[in-house]
Amino acid sequence: MSTQRPLADDLGFLLSRASGVVARSVSEALAPLDLRVRSYSVLTFACEETAGMTQRRLAAIMALDPSQIVALVDELQSRGLVHRTPDPADRRNKIISATDVGHRVAQDAQQRIDRAYNGHFDHVPPERLDELRLLLREIAFSDTSSGEPQAQARDA
Amino acid sequence: MSTQRPLADDLGFLLSRASGVVARSVSEALAPLDLRVRSYSVLTFACEETAGMTQRRLAAIMALDPSQIVALVDELQSRGLVHRTPDPADRRNKIISATDVGHRVAQDAQQRIDRAYNGHFDHVPPERLDELRLLLREIAFSDTSSGEPQAQARDA
DNA sequence: AACTACCATTGAGATTGTCAATAATTGAAG
DNA sequence: CTTCAATTATTGACAATCTCAATGGTAGTT
Structure with missing residues (x-):
C-alpha cells in the first residue's frame, strides 16, 4: 500500500535541485563583479521601480527576513551602488534606489547572467x-503573503 | 538599449522563490517528525533502491558536498532510521538503507508532505x-554531472 | 611493495536562516 | 497634547548550511 513515489519525481525536490543548479551557475557568472545572487537581486529591484522600493517590500518580494536586507543594502551602499533615502512621507521607510554606477553594474551583471542561462x-x-x-x-506567489505579482493585468 | 527585464520574470529568481516557498512549507509539515527537508530526502533515498545507495551517490543526486551527507546520515542513524553498511564488494563505500522504523517514518512524512503540497x-x-x-x-540534471535521471527509459 | 585514485570523515571559516529585542516614527484614541 | 499600539529598520545571538582542505582507510595498478 506504500505509494513510495520516487523522490526524483517529487516537485519540491526538483524545484530545489533546479534552483540550486541555476543559482550556482549565476553565482559563478557574478563572481567577477563581486556580486552574489542576493546582492544582484536587491540591486536589480533598486533599478526598477521609479516608485519607492522600501526594504520591507524587498524582504517580502524576496521572501527573506528583513534583517537580511539590511546587510545586503549595507554592502551595496558602501560600494556606492545604491542609495538609502528615508521616505519623506513616512520616515520609517528607507527607499532603496540604484546609483548611476549601480545601474551600469546591474546591466553588466544581467548580461553575464543571460549568458549563464544559455547553458540551462x-x-x-x-x-x-x-x-x-x-x-x-x-x-511562488500563490500565498499572496508577499510581493505583488498576482493579478498581472495592469497598465503595461 | 537597456533590456531591463523585471527580475520578477527571471527564471532563476522564480525558481529560487518557488523552491523556497515549497521548502518552507515542507519544513513545517515535517517538524512534528523532527525531520528537516534534507534528512527526509536522505531517508527517502535510503528507502528506495534495493541496490546500494552509497553516500557518494546521495551527494551527487542531491547536489550536496559529501561531507554534508555524513552529518545527515549520522543523525538518521543515531535515531535508528537508517543503517550504514560497508559494501562487501568495496568497503570504502557505505551503503545507506532504511530500517523498518525508517520506512514507517518516511511513509508518514510523505503523507504529510503530500498534504502540504495540496496548498501549492x-x-x-x-x-x-x-x-x-x-x-x-x-x-536540474542537464549537466549530467550528477545523479542518473537523464535517460529515463529503463526497465520500470 | 609502491603508487595512484577513490570514499567517508573531520574540521575550519564563511554565508545564510531564524528569531527576539530595540529605537525611531507614525497614526489613532483619549 | 499625551498615551498607546503598530510599523520600520536595525542589531545581536544562535543554529543551520555551504565550501574547502586535509586525513585515514581501501582498492586497483604497476
Missing part, C-alpha cells in the same frame, strides 16, 4: 519557458 | 504539473 535554458523552446515562468509564478 | 499545486491541472516536472528535470 537554450535546450527548451521559448513557449515552454513561458509556461514554466507562469507556473513558477503561481507557485 | 492543487490549483494547477495534472498535465501542467507533468510538464513542469519534465522541464525541471531537464534543468
